[in-house]
Amino acid sequence: MATNKFDLASDVEFIKTPPQPPSAFEAQDCGVPTTDSPAIHNAPLPAEGPGSESFSNIVLGVFIVGVPWFLARLIGGGFKTKIFFGLITLFPILIAYWTYMSSFGPRINDKARFPGRPIDSYVTFKDPEDQAKWKGRNKVPIQTFSELYVDGKADIKGDALDILEYRHDWSTFSFTWDLFKFILFTFGPDVIFHTKEQDMEQIRPNYDNGNDHYSYFLGPRMIYTSGIISDTTREETLEELQDNKMAIVCEKLQLKEGETMLDIGCGWGTLAKFASVNYGAKVTGITIAETGAAWATDALRKAGVPEEQSRILCMDYRDAPKQKYNKISQLEMGEHVGVRKLTGFFRQCYDMLEDDGAMYVQLSGLRQAWQYEDFIWGLYLNKYIFRGADASTPLWNYVRSLESAGFEVKSVDTVGVHYSATIWRWYRNWVGNGDTVKAKYGQRWYRIWELFLAWSVIASRQGSATCFQILVVKNLNAVHRIDGVSSQFGLSGALAKAKAAGKALLK
Numbered sequence: 225m226a227t228n229k230f231d232l233a234s235d236v237e238f239i240k241t242p243p244q245p246p247s248a249f250e251a252q253d254c255g256v257p258t259t260d261s262p263a264i265h266n267a268p269l270p271a272e273g274p275g276s277e278s279f280s281n282i283v284l285g286v287f288i289v290g291v292p293w294f295l296a297r298l299i300g301g302g303f304k305t306k307i308f309f310g311l312i313t314l315f316p317i318l319i320a321y322w323t324y325m326s327s328f329g330p331r332i333n334d335k336a337r338f339p340g341r342p343i344d345s346y347v348t349f350k351d352p353e354d355q356a357k358w359k360g361r362n363k364v365p366i367q368t369f370s371e372l373y374v375d376g377k378a379d380i381k382g383d384a385l386d387i388l389e390y391r392h393d394w395s396t397f398s399f400t401w402d403l404f405k406f407i408l409f410t411f412g413p414d415v416i417f418h419t420k421e422q423d424m425e426q427i428r429p430n431y432d433n434g435n436d437h438y439s440y441f442l443g444p445r446m447i448y449t450s451g452i453i454s455d456t457t458r459e460e461t462l463e464e465l466q467d468n469k470m471a472i473v474c475e476k477l478q479l480k481e482g483e484t485m486l487d488i489g490c491g492w493g494t495l496a497k498f499a500s501v502n503y504g505a506k507v508t509g510i511t512i513a514e515t516g517a518a519w520a521t522d523a524l525r526k527a528g529v530p531e532e533q534s535r536i537l538c539m540d541y542r543d544a545p546k547q548k549y550n551k552i553s554q555l556e557m558g559e560h561v562g563v564r565k566l567t568g569f570f571r572q573c574y575d576m577l578e579d580d581g582a583m584y585v586q587l588s589g590l591r592q593a594w595q596y597e598d599f600i601w602g603l604y605l606n607k608y609i610f611r612g613a614d615a616s617t618p619l620w621n622y623v624r625s626l627e628s629a630g631f632e633v634k635s636v637d638t639v640g641v642h643y644s645a646t647i648w649r650w651y652r653n654w655v656g657n658g659d660t661v662k663a664k665y666g667q668r669w670y671r672i673w674e675l676f677l678a679w680s681v682i683a684s685r686q687g688s689a690t691c692f693q694i695l696v697v698k699n700l701n702a703v704h705r706i707d708g709v710s711s712q713f714g715l716s717g718a719l720a721k722a723k724a725a726g727k728a729l730l731k
Contacts, residue, residue: 231434231435231436231515231519232435232518232519232522233444233446233519233522233523233526235435235436236435236436236439238439238443238444239653239656239657241443241461241462241649241652241653241656242652242653242655242656243652244265244383244385244648244652245382245383245386247268247383247386247389248381248382248383248386249268249339249341249386249390251268252339253337254268254269254270254271254336254337254338254339255335255336255337256270256271256335256336257270258270261456261457262456262457262458262459263453263455263456263457263458263459263460263645264453264641264644264645264648264685265385265389265644265648265681265685267389267682267685267686268389268390269336269338269339269389269390269392269393270336270686271331271336271338271392272331272332272333272336272595273331273332273392273397273595273596273597274325274326274329274330274331274332274397274595274596275329275332275593275594275595275596275597275598276592276593276594276595277332277593278325278329278330278332279325279329283321284317284318284321287317287321288310288313288314288317288318289310291309291313291317292306292307292308292309292310292313293306295309295313296308296309315408319399319404322399322404323398323399323400325596326397326398326399326596327396327398327399329596332595336392338392338393339390339393340361340393341390341393341394342359342360342361343358343359343360343361343362343363343364343394344359344360344381345381345394346380346381346387346390346393346394347364347369347378347379347380347381347387347394348378348379348380348381349372349377349378350376350377350378350379351377354372354377354378363394363395363396364394364395364396365395365396365397365398365399365400366391366395366396366397366597366600367398367399367400367402367403367600367603367604368400368402369395370604370675371402373671373675374608374668374671374672374675375668376667376668376671383655384655384674384675384678385648385651385678385681385682388675388678388679388682389682397595397596397597397600398596399596399599399600403600403603406603406607407603410607434515435492435515435516435519436664437661437665438492440653440654440657440660440661441650441651441653441654441657441673441677442650442653443462443463443649443650443653444463445462445463445466445467445494446491446492446494446519447466447469447470447491447492447494447495448491448492448556449469449491449555449556449586450469450556450586450639450642450643450646450684450691451464451465451466451468451469451642451645451646452465452468452469452472452639452642453465453468453641453642453645454468460645461649462646462649462650462653465642465645465646465649466494466646467498470494470495470498470499471498471502472693473495473499473553473555473584473586474498474499474502474503474505475711475713476582476584476635476693476695476711476713477551477553477582477583477584477695477711478582478707478708478710478711479499479503479505479551480503480504480505480550481503481504481505482504482505482506483505483506483550483551484505484506484507484508484548484549484550484551485499485505485506485507485508485549485550485551485552485553486507486508486510486544486549486551486552486553486576487499487507487508487509487510487552487553487554487555488510488541488544488552488553488554488557488573489510489511489512489541489554489555489556489557489560490509490510490511490516490520490536491511491513491516491520491555492516492519492520492523493509493511493516493517493519493520493521493523493524493536494520494523495507495509495553495555496508496509496520496524496534496536497520497523497524497527497529497534500524500527500529500533500534501527501528501529505534505551506533506534507533507534507535508534508535508536508537508545508549509534509535509536509537510536510537510539510541510544511536511537511538512538512539512540512541513538514538517536517537517538520536521535521536524536541557541561541569541572542572544572544576546575546576547576548576548577548578548581549576549577549578549581550578550581551577551581551582551583551584552573552576552577552581552582552583552584553583553584554573554583554584554585554586555584555586556586556587556588556691558585558587559587559588559610559616560610563617563621566621566622566625567625567628567629568629570625570626570628570629570631571629571630573629574629574630574631574698577698579698579700579702579703580702580703580704580707581697581698582634582695582696582697582708582711583631583695583696583697584693584694584695585622585626585692585693585694585695585696586691586692586693586694587616587622587691587692587694588616588689588690588691589616589617589618589619589622589638589640589689589690589691589692590602590616590617590618590688590689590690591618591687591688591689591690592618592620595688597688598683598688598689601679601680601683601688601689602616602689604675604676604679605676605680608672608676609672609673609676616689619636619638619692622692622694623636623694626694626696627699630698630699631696631697631698631699632696632697632698632699632703633694633695633696634695634696634697634708634711634712635693635694635695635711635712635713635714636692636693636694636695637692637693637714638690638691638692638693639690639691639692639693640684640685640687640689640690640691641684641685642691643680643684643689643690643691644680644681644682644684644685647677647680647681647684648681650677651674651677651678651680651681654670654673654674654677655674658670658674661673695711
C-alpha cells in the first residue's frame with residue numbers, strides 16, 4: 225500500500241464488498257413489524273427509546289426561573305440577586321434535568337419486546353470495576369460503552385452492527401458527564417465561531433488522513449455521500465447506488481452539454497468526472513482537501529477530460545471564483561458551513577448562479593421528534609468523525625435558509641433509508657479491510673470508524689438522521705418555471721406508475 229499522502233487511484237487496491245456475517249442471535253418475534261429487503265440491513269429489534277414526547281420545556285423553564293427566584297427569596301435578595309443565582313444555576317439545572325429525563329423518561333412506545341439477555345451476551349469489560357458495575361440486567365450508558373470500546377477497555381461478542389442492533393437490550397441512552405463536558409467545552413465553541421481558520425484546522429486533517437483510508441470503505445467510486453436504491457428486491461452494489469445518485473443529480477439539474485457546473489465540496493471529484501464524461505458539462509470542483517484534489521485531478525485527466533473543460537480547485541468555499549455558473553451542486557458539504565452561516569453560504573451560491581440556473585443541495589438532516597439516542601450518536605459523530613460539523617437540522621431550517629437566501633424550493637426527496645443502504649456497504653468494506661486498517665492506523669482508529677459506520681447504518685435507517693435532496697431555483701419573476709416541469713420526477717414518476725397500471729383515468 226502506498227504511503228504517499230497524495231496517493232491516487234492507481235496506488236489503492238479496492239476489495240469487493242464482503243457479505244454481512246450471519247447474526248449470532250436467534251431471530252424472534254419482537255412484537256413490532258420488521259422488514260426483509262435485501263437492499264438494506266433489516267432491523268431485528270426496531271424499538272423506540274425515550275425522547276421529545278416526555279420532555280417538557282415548560283417544566284424545564286419552571287426550574288430555570290423558579291430555582292434562582294427561590295434562592296434569592298430565601299436570603300432576602302432582590303432582582304440582581306435573582307439574576308446572579310440564575311447565571312450560576314443555569315447549567316447545573318440543564319445538566320440535572322437532561323440527565324434525569326434521559327435516564328428515567330418513558331419510551332416513546334413500549335410495543336417492542338426486548339430479548340432480555342444479560343449484558344455479557346453482547347459486551348465484555350476488561351476493568352473489574354466496569355465488569356462489576358455492568359453485569360446481568362444492569363445496562364451501560366451507550367456513550368460510556370462507546371468510549372470504553374474505542375479505548376480498548378471493552379469488547380463486543382461478534383459483529384459490531386449485529387450487537388448494536390440489540391442495543392436496547394443491553395444499553396441505556398442516559399446523558400453522562402463526559403457528554404456534557406464535550407458539549408460545553410468543544411461542541412459549543414465550534415458552533416459559535418466557525419472561522420475559516422477553524423474549518424481548515426478541523427476539516428482538512430480529517431480528509432487528508434490519506435486517500436487509502438477512505439478507499440477502505442468508500443470503494444472505487446470514492447463518494448462520501450449517500451447513494452440511491454433503485455431496486456428493493458435485490459442487493460445492488462455500492463457502485464450501482466452511487467451511479468444511481470449521480471445520474472439523479474444531473475437529471476434533476478437538467479444538465480446539458482457545454483453548461484458550466486460548480487460542484488462545491490467535490491471530494492474525490494467523481495461527480496465532476498461523471499458530469500463531464502456522461503453529460504459533456506464544464507465542471508469546476510472545489511475541495512478543501514489537498515489529497516482529494518490530487519486524486520480528482522488525476523481521475524479527470526485519465527478519463528480524457530481536458531483541463532479546459534473541467535478542473536479541480538483546492539480552496540475554501542469562501543474563496544470560490546466569483547463567476548456565474550449554469551448549475552451548482554453541493555452534496556453534503558453544507559454541514560461543515562455551520563448552522564449560523566448556512567443562509568450566507570446559500571446567498572453566496574445564489575450570487576454565483578445564473579438567473580435561469582438550478583442548484584442541487586444534498587444535506588444530512590435530523591428529525592424534529594427526537595430521541596436521546598439521536599443526540600448521543602450525533603455527538604459521537606462530531607467528536608470523532610466530523611469535528612465542527614453542526615448544520616444537520618430538521619428540514620424546515622434548510623428550507624428557511626434557502627428561501628431567505630432568495631431561492632424557491634422546487635422539490636425535496638428524503639433519502640435516509642438510501643443512506644442506510646450505502647453506509648451498510650461502507651461498513652462491510654471497512655470490516656473487510658480491518659487487518660489492513662489496524663496495521664496502518666491502529667486498533668483505536670479502526671474501532672472509531674467501525675462503531676461510527678455500524679451505528680450510522682441504524683441511525684439513517686430508523687430516522688435518527690436522514691438526508692434531504694433539495695432542488696432550488698432563483699425566486700425571480702423572470703425564471704420560467706415551465707422549463708423545469710420535466711425535472712419534477714416526483715410528479716412525473718407517480719403519474720407514470722398510475723398510467724402503467726391503468727389507473728390514471730376516472731372511468
